[in-house]
Amino acid sequence: MSDLRWYLPLERCDTLDDIRGQWHALLEQSQMAPWHNAPRYQDAMLSFLGAARLAPALKLAAVLACGSAFDVDFRLAVGLLKEEIDELEVAWPEAVAAAVSDNGPALPLATQDPWLGAFVAGRLAGLRETFGHDGTRAEHWRAAFWNRYLEMACRHADSEGVALALGHGADPCADAHAAILTPARGVHGYFLPESGHLTPERSNADYQGILLQLLAGGLARAEMLSAALPAAAAVDNTGMLDFLLAQEADLRADGAPALAAAAGSMATAALAWLLAHGADVHADDGAALVAAVGSLDQATVEMLLAAGADLQAVASRAVRSALVSRPYELYSDESDLVDQRAEMLAFLLRQGLRPGDADIAYALEQDRDAGRVLDAAAASAA
Template sequence: MITPHWYLPLERCATLDDLRAQWSPLLERHGMGPSYEPPRYSDAMLAFIGACRLPARLRLAALLALGAAFDFDLRLALGALDEEIMLDEAPWPDSVAAAVRDNGSALRVESTDPWLTAFVAGRLAGVRGTLSHDGTRLETWRAAFWDAFLQMVCRHAWSEGVALALRQGADAAADGHEALAIAARGTHVHGIDTPGEWAPQLANHDFQRILLQLLDGGLAADRLAAVALPAAASVDNSDMLEFLLAHGAQVEAGRDHALAVAARNLAFGAFAWLLEHGADIHADGEAVLAAAVETLDDTMVETVLAAGADLRAGGARAYRAAQEAEPYDLYSVEADLREKRAGMLAFLQRIERDGHASAPAGPGT
């Protein structure tokens, strides 16, 4: 089971060697290793850095010794932990002190493998050197870490983690209010109304609790309409839409944009809900029709047209959307895309000619 608490057995470790023995088996057991679909591994690292009760020196040493730098930015770990590490004022070996001591103190960590401790020291110096060369301040990476941590705990509906992130100054508005959008999607994945793979034992009400927690933490209520509404619509989460309406979302402020989002994501249930709650099918110059055309899905286009979309008024935009559509989550081969685009163009032309929708013709018809 995927869980951000994978690191709990590591809290009994006293040395880097102890951590090394359990690190990979634990990640594999929880399906959160580097080989798994993102962002499982980065979520595991964020949870370990931000919530594990091991001393900072051991957490950082574990990341440097055992972490996969291509799958997780070690500067985030440094941002979260390095201030405490530098208070320790551990000296560097005389052989390297002249080259690296200006970037901060060493790590007080030991291992029975001298090569491992040398590797940790070198990697620490390298990451600090990268920060120095980039010209970025440690405070910047500390803020980036806690913003990423907040998004991670929202993904897992981890209430205590949200509280921790907010205490540490995490910004719920970071990355376009991504933490809010994650919570608003709830358990839905591609419109399937079942608990998602991230948290098999969670339900929508767990994520709704997180939404309220973010609001209590100072998130502006108007973001519910601007961000949460389209996020819930994008995954066809009508239950979450009802929750947002019941908890103060000014639906009229965001429903038109959310309607286009629902059409673009083949979210038929959310599309119907938004229409029932007053969304304008003609909003923004027939943007909803163009969004439906971008899916290259004739059923979605038929649904939008049946709701009153005007192909003659929005024809130029719809044809352009058909020519440029790239729904790679549905079609991964360029040849398939060309065929689908041609079929959608022919479909739109028949609608204009005949005045009604019918399925696009297959190849060669």
């Protein structure tokens, strides 16, 4: 069974009590409980809410009763299912109706635990109240749900999930193109966001199929390519770059962000691929060279210089980047990276660049260790 379908045994349940009896064990079995991995738990809740074949009232009750509000935003669940719940027009108990009925009807809920029923009702009333306080409507959260569901389905190369989300109006360009970025990274996107959990076994072809599915669902080709090129380049996925080129990517016109992404990530295979296929090393005022300096990797800078990049044209930005850059995501070293910055600055000094007074003042203001970097670089370059 796919982890995303962890909930399938729950579809045979008729009551909240039946669901509670299996909920945590099923999540534990799939290693999707919140104490295992918060992003995987969020995926589990999205998948359950969006795809489980249960009555809407029972789905919402299950999440409110069993879910962890610390690890998933319950407004997504209420926004997704509010319209269907409201149609049921269940009255609140007379004792509390005056306080909560203005926010919508009660949730039909049968449980042998009266305290649980009160807990779920209270959660629902409180969440509905937030819609008024934060100025959003349930429709906003329903749209947000399907956008997040789409990103999750793309990340898992789940074509059924992608079709489901698109059918509910999900926007592939929402959340800074999140649904495009994850498949664009393909097999080089090794980890789920903010976690160390490996994604299920997939191939570049699986993720390419997802991108094609997004195109078939109405995503503009130019929009897909502009978002996907830098994402694939940053993770050194030349196989995905081949695919994007076959999809009519214009590297002369649109390759600059990809070139900068590869240079800033020390993705040397992608960098060489982009240069060989016509990406302009001078585009965006030499952004790729400045990004390479910021990576603190001399070999990457030398690749661009050999391709014709003009160091003098970006002198001030390059010096400032060398002085203050701290790309911890590229280095396992958790130090201040003074030695790496000094080595890069010394390299620039050997190329004839000299920090101006404004560059030094900027660096000293931005980074407390900039003075040490300057001293170490001067000694190394001497």
